[in-house]
Amino acid sequence: MSALALLDYASVLVFALTGALVASRAQLDLVGFAFVACLTAVGGGTVRDLLLDRNPVFWIGEPSYVLIASAAALLVFFTAHLVESRYNWLIWLDSFALAIAVAAGTGVALTMQQPPVIVVLMGMTTGCLGGLMRDVVCNEIPLVLKQGELYVTCALTGALVALISDTQGLPQLTTLGLAALTCWGLRAGSLIFGWRLPVYKSRPPRDHG
Secondary structure (H helix, E strand, O other), rough: HHHHHHHHHHHHHHHHHHHHHHHOOOOOOOHHHOOOOOHHHHHHHHHHHHHHOOOOOOOOOOOHHHHHHHHHHHHHHHHHHHOOOOHHHHHHHHHHHHHHHHHHHHHHHHHHOOOOHHHHHHHHHHHHHHHHHHHHHOOOOOHHHHEEEOOHHHHHHHHHHHHHHHOEEEEEEEHHHHHHHHHHHHHHHHHHOOOOOOOOOOOOOOOOO
């Protein structure tokens, strides 16, 4: 199994767990758990593959991805009540999933020899869209849009690290590992130390009279 396939499997599993945790917060039934878990797990990768005209889309070519996501949903359905703080589990699992998915997305684009801008955008798309779909469907404030938190910035930086590492001729595994570590490190720093970007604050217009 290739490194890219392993990354896709890992991101599907962890993103599915986050989707099921959000479903538990919304008190959905088992089918709802499976739907949200699968949507979260394959959403970003699906958009990536469609935009890159990658045929077939990764989970259609290998349906075991959907089975893994469904199994994760089943696991969380029967165990979520044992977790003391589901939101803390959610944000940390999501941080791991983001880092893995960014590495997977940039890896696919690099393998297809896409231009640098597309490589970075595909890393960001793969990392961010599944979680965004999850939160919108379940009427949660999207993690990707939390005020001032580093999220898309983490995906952007991780993808850029992968791109730069590839141009330096580093092995694929090293390139993708550096991307994932960079992305997760920034996200973890935002969660632990409160790293933030400046946010826009409206100001009343000056009176020039």
